[in-house]
Amino acid sequence: xxxxxxxxxxxxxxxxxxxxxxxxxxxxxxxxxxxxxxxxxxxxxxxxxxxxxxxxxxxxxxxxxxxxxxxxxxxxxxxxxxxxxxxxxxxxxxxxxxxxxxxxxxxxxxxxxxxxxxxxxxxxxxxxxxxxxxxxxxxxxxxxxxxxxxxxxxxxxxxxxxxxxxxxxxxxxxxxxxxxxxxxxxxxxxxxxxxxxxxxxxxxxxxxxxxxxxxxxxxxxxxxxxxxxxxxxxxxxxxxxxxxxxxxxxxxxxxxxxxxxxxxxxxxxxxxxxxxxxxxxxxxxxxxxxxxxxxxxx
Amino acid sequence: xxxxxxxxxxxxxxxxxxxxxxxxxxxxxxxxxxxxxxxxxxxxxxxxxxxxxxxxxxxxxxxxxxxxxxxxxxxxxxxxxxxxxxxxxxxxxxxxxxxxxxxxxxxxxxxxxxxxxxxxxxxxxxxxxxxxxxxxxxxxxxxxxxxxxxxxxxxxxxxxxxxxxxxxxxxxxxxxxxxxxxxxxxxxxxxxxxxxxxxxxxxxxxxxxxxxxxxxxxxxxxxxxxxxxxxxxxxxxxxxxxxxxxxxxxxxxxxxxxxxxxxxxxxxxxxxxxxxxxxxxxxxxxxxxxxxxxxxxxxxxxxxxxxxxxxxxxxxxxxxxxxxxx
Numbered sequence: 001x002x003x004x005x006x007x008x009x010x011x012x013x014x015x016x017x018x019x020x021x022x023x024x025x026x027x028x029x030x031x032x033x034x035x036x037x038x039x040x041x042x043x044x045x046x047x048x049x050x051x052x053x054x055x056x057x058x059x060x061x062x063x064x065x066x067x068x069x070x071x072x073x074x075x076x077x078x079x080x081x082x083x084x085x086x087x088x089x090x091x092x093x094x095x096x097x098x099x100x101x102x103x104x105x106x107x108x109x110x111x112x113x114x115x116x117x118x119x120x121x122x123x124x125x126x127x128x129x130x131x132x133x134x135x136x137x138x139x140x141x142x143x144x145x146x147x148x149x150x151x152x153x154x155x156x157x158x159x160x161x162x163x164x165x166x167x168x169x170x171x172x173x174x175x176x177x178x179x180x181x182x183x184x185x186x187x188x189x190x191x192x193x194x195x196x197x198x199x200x201x202x203x204x205x206x207x208x209x210x211x212x213x214x215x216x217x218x219x220x221x222x223x224x225x226x227x228x229x230x231x232x233x234x235x236x237x238x239x240x241x242x243x244x245x246x247x248x249x250x251x252x253x254x255x256x257x258x259x260x261x262x263x264x265x266x267x268x269x270x271x272x273x274x275x276x277x278x279x280x281x282x283x284x285x286x287x288x289x290x291x292x293x294x295x296x297x298x
Numbered sequence: 299x300x301x302x303x304x305x306x307x308x309x310x311x312x313x314x315x316x317x318x319x320x321x322x323x324x325x326x327x328x329x330x331x332x333x334x335x336x337x338x339x340x341x342x343x344x345x346x347x348x349x350x351x352x353x354x355x356x357x358x359x360x361x362x363x364x365x366x367x368x369x370x371x372x373x374x375x376x377x378x379x380x381x382x383x384x385x386x387x388x389x390x391x392x393x394x395x396x397x398x399x400x401x402x403x404x405x406x407x408x409x410x411x412x413x414x415x416x417x418x419x420x421x422x423x424x425x426x427x428x429x430x431x432x433x434x435x436x437x438x439x440x441x442x443x444x445x446x447x448x449x450x451x452x453x454x455x456x457x458x459x460x461x462x463x464x465x466x467x468x469x470x471x472x473x474x475x476x477x478x479x480x481x482x483x484x485x486x487x488x489x490x491x492x493x494x495x496x497x498x499x500x501x502x503x504x505x506x507x508x509x510x511x512x513x514x515x516x517x518x519x520x521x522x523x524x525x526x527x528x529x530x531x532x533x534x535x536x537x538x539x540x541x542x543x544x545x546x547x548x549x550x551x552x553x554x555x556x557x558x559x560x561x562x563x564x565x566x567x568x569x570x571x572x573x574x575x576x577x578x579x580x581x582x583x584x585x586x587x588x589x590x591x592x593x594x595x596x597x598x599x600x601x602x603x604x605x606x607x608x609x610x611x612x613x614x615x616x617x618x619x620x621x622x623x624x
Binding site: 049053056222225226227228251252 | 613614615616617618619620
């Protein structure tokens with residue numbers, strides 16, 4: 001007993017997740033995450049714009065492979081992430097209780113995350129059928145519309161949860177074939193990085209999901225400006241920040257997706273429309289022979 | 299002609315004797331290439347890695363990027379090259395990124411001999427040179443006669459510079475005289491046209507051999523020494539380039555003749571290009587810091603530099619989607 005009480009505990013440094021690796025922030029900066037009582041929980045990377053730049057490179061490189069994977073295979077991988085999370089449930093519950101959640105709330109949050117991953121795993125190869133169309137046209141063309149991923153998405157995770165908001169945003173974005181750079185909660189960053197360890201040990205290719213930690217106000221302008229980012233997602237009801245995002249995103253016509261009225265713990269926070277928010281509709285006019293004077297139609 | 303015959307005879311006997319160099323009409327002693335001083339591998343690699351630890355920011359970075367852009371030999375060396383592809387590349391060379399005012403052009407276009415005429419016509423009086431890879435590029439596995447006629451064909455079509463490959467097989471067999479004579483013969487065919495000699499360092503194996511090949515090329519009349527064809531991996535690396543730059547420096551001290559350098563292949567990021575410039579400045583000095591004395595053989599480097607320049611100008615990280623491919 002005397003030995004353990006005199007032992008100095010080591011604070012884990014939560015490193016960020018970029019391109020399938022866990023580097024420290026390039027800036028060398030960190031902050032101490034603490035709970036409401038002011039107990040220091042961990043050293044956390046305070047990411048800079050260069051970390052974001054590196055993440056975009058990783059996400060861009062991963063995009064071609066991830067988006068061209070069979071949708072069924074993406075579903076398998078999302079399922080695998082859920083399995084791995086289930087296996088490490090106890091660790092997440094403990095981490096969430098450290099970050100001021102009650103035990104019951106923590107268990108509910110982790111279970112919601114697992115279920116949400118399973119939910120989107122199922123949708124991976126089905127939403128295309130729901131949202132695709134064969135269009136009637138008045139010429140001899142076979143005309144069809146299909147959803148395609150937007151590309152690289154830069155997202156700020158909901159700041160009021162440690163894990164659920166993050167998972168609820170990552171899952172639909174990658175289910176649709178996008179790659180993502182996501183900034184975890186500034187106040188509660190621990191589970192974001194522990195979740196990266198889950199992703200790392202599932203079959204997700206490196207660079208599909210990149211998780212950063214740091215200050216929203218510092219990184220948001222770079223999320224909005226970067227010319228190689230195709231869409232930004234933001235979940236805070238902060239008008240000034242939303243406006244800044246929209247103004248800067250106009251530079252390369254990034255899509256700006258605002259999700260500031262979501263109740264992440266309820267079933268309303270999951271739907272195939274969440275996947276569709278990060279899809280674009282591509283319509284193809286395919287010339288066909290007008291056989292035997294057939295009428296226009298399909 | 300008498301001079302040339304005399305030279306070929308002399309150098310093939312490998313004595314330390316004075317002969318007439320055709321290129322500069324100076325008396326230069328040809329060293330015994332069997333006894334080139336060995337290169338300190340660990341030292342070279344350590345020194346080369348130190349160049350990559352410099353912080354180059356703001357104005358220095360901007361000027362470095364513009365200089366590097368101006369040193370590029372924009373290259374297309376593929377079997378599928380067509381007139382259209384070469385014309386497009388020439389247009390790219392002249393209009394790198396028109397949205398950015400006051401950009402320099404690249405130094406040259408590097409193509410196969412059959413494309414020289416097209417490139418020459420497309421570039422007009424833009425001042426951009428046309429370099430042709432001749433001598434059975436990239437392997438160099440052909441007869442002297444074929445190599446000479448390849449070179450003359452490129453020259454007749456108007457090539458401003460010739461990039462030749464050495465016979466690596468002969469070199470590795472120790473037939474240094476054969477390699478020397480071949481370079482001298484091609485240089486003779488080139489006349490005043492500048493000759494780049496490609497050592498293909500990826501096939502030479504050791505720094506000692508790179509150093510030896512560099513010396514053979516320079517004493518045989520090369521105007522440039524160039525690392526690689528770009529067809530073999532590894533292509534240009536910093537340690538190999540350092541060895542060659544040191545060979546150029548020592549040759550300059552021994553003869554007073556300046557030789558240009560061209561690392562080629564594998565340099566696709568602007569940060570790496572800046573490190574090469576740092577190395578160049580610290581080994582050979584400012585006199586070499588222009589596109590007459592230093593070139594980058596590259597195809598994708600130009601766009602990376604353009605993206606960095608636009609980043610410096612606008613403050614916004616760039617995407618390759620907004621830059622022409624070629």
